[in-house]
Amino acid sequence: MGKSSEIKLLGTAASPFVNRVQFVLNLKSIEYEFIEENLFCKSELLLTSNPAYTKVPVLFHENKPPLAESLIIIEYLDEIYPDVHQILPSDPFERAHNRFWANYIDTTFFPLFTEMKRIHSEEGKEAIKKQIIEASQFLEESFVKFSNGKAYFGGDDAGYLDVVLGCFLGWIKFSEKRNEFKVLDEVRTPKLLEWTKRIWTHEAFKDAIPNTETLVNFYMMLQKYKP
Ligand SMILES: N[C@@H](CCC(=O)N[C@@H](CS)C(=O)NCC(=O)O)C(=O)O
Missing domain, CATH: 3.40.30.10 (Glutaredoxin)
Known part of the structure; x- marks a missing residue:
């Protein structure tokens, strides 16, 4: 309530x-x-x-x-x-740059996971995995630029891109398990992997993110009503 x-x-x-x-x-x-x-x-x-x-x-x-x-x-x-x-920086160029990556996450990165759900052939799934891995490397590079050696995209604490990408982590983890692959790993995306650990324990995040059971139930409903 x-x-x-x-x-x-x-x-x-x-x-x-x-x-x-x-x-x-x-x-x-x-x-x-x-x-x-x-x-x-x-x-x-x-x-x-x-x-x-x-x-x-x-x-x-x-x-x-x-x-x-x-x-x-x-x-x-x-x-x-x-x-x-x-959450957004005060500098207009920085703000625009944040919005560019948010747009990339929403229009390119995350839709690949939805696509993965729809595709049933092994060949098709492998092609999507490759695209997800390529996209995650762009995100690793953008994290390095934005964080500038600090803990978050937003610097010392969570900012706009931490919110935008962070809230997909539950579904990313879900997809990793379901499709038996790693989106983020120590070799390709070491900084982002570290970042995910920080985000999972962030007080404001823990309270906003659903548990695995909620995601599984929702996924099953999606399969039933929107296969
Ligand atoms: N671009 C929208 C996407 C929102 C969205 O896709 N919401 C989903 C739930 S995850 C929804 O309401 N789906 C209902 C439907 O597709 O009919 C946003 O950023 O808010």
Whole structure:
């Protein structure tokens, strides 16, 4: 049960996009009410609050119209609560660069995992694994650049890209087990591997990320309703 406040979040715990918003709300210590959505039988609230996509997350802030799309929501939260744990850098070029990689993660990297789920031939799966590994090496390079020798993409503490990529870690781990391969390892992506260990133990993250059982249940529902 969430807390009653001026912020309400419509979502489901298994969604990495919803987890991004939860992670940022935690980083900024913002109280909110969580409204659980059933994506396999969408509520009237979801259909009317995000009619264009009918997807979660959707954020309700005071009496303003609802806001959808995880990246838009977390940037909005960063703008309205700039004084606590700013996630985007203040320099415009740095900000643009962060957005470039977030876009890469959302449009190139993560969709490969969805693709993997749809493909059944061994040959097809191997081709996707190769693409995932190539993409993870780009992410390793970007981590090295952004972190500049520090612990996170955001420097000394979690920032925008830590939130964006970090919330996919549960699903990445799930896919590694299911498809018997390693996305991140000591040889190809040593820095990112270290980073994942840090993120898993980050207080604001631990509270936002679902457990394996939640992911497995959601995956089974997906197989049933959206094979
Ligand atoms: N680009 C969106 C993606 C959101 C998204 O795909 N949400 C999924 C849950 S993980 C959803 O609501 N799916 C419902 C559907 O596809 O009908 C974001 O960043 O918020």
